[in-house]
Amino acid sequence: MNVSISGHHISVTDAMNTAVREKLEKVERHFDQIQSIQVILSLDNSGANDGGKKSHKAEAIMRVSGQEMFVQACEDDMYKAINEMADKLDRQVRKYKTRQERKKVRGAGRDGRYEEVSGVEVAPAT
Template sequence: MKINLSGHHVDVTDTVKQHVEEKFAKLANHFPTLIALDIIIAKEHGEYDVEVSTNYEGTRIAAKGLDSVMYPAIASAAKKLDAALKHRKGHLKADLHAKPEVTAPEIAYEKVQEMDLR
């Protein structure tokens, strides 16, 4: 999984990159079709704002973490993105297992009787 990391009013150092890779490594294992993450770390008004967005199975999914310290903001964004991806995966799995509608034999018999088969 490719991680595109950028900073806005924040220096993105090697330790920040390493911390981001550690936090988002679990996502690569749970969602193997996930190709890339776009992460923006910004500092505005004394708070760190971490925005994470990605495309997963045809849908754009984003999460945002806010905190006065950078590392908890990254962890919060990772947790929210994980929850959003699990939610989307659940929707995809639920669509695969939709039960077909079955009519009862007596209803089917009545439907055939109502048809004009001449």
């Protein structure tokens, strides 16, 4: 799994890097077919001048075969944002995996219905 972590208006410390990688290991345990994950950690100072709080944002774009998943989390603490972002990504991965497993169980769909109907004899038209 290829993980890239970058910062926007913030420098990514070793502690942030470690926290992100540890949280993403949990996601990888649930689904091992991840091609890449791009994480962007950013700091929004727009409300800081007015006495508002700084907003920390963690975003992730994950690529799996045939699909791209995006999540973002905004919190007043960067580590809370990282935790929330990882939890959201984990939920999306589990949902995606469940959908993939359902498709395998159902199969083509038409074949199963055909077998159910094929047992019934149809009288020839006159």
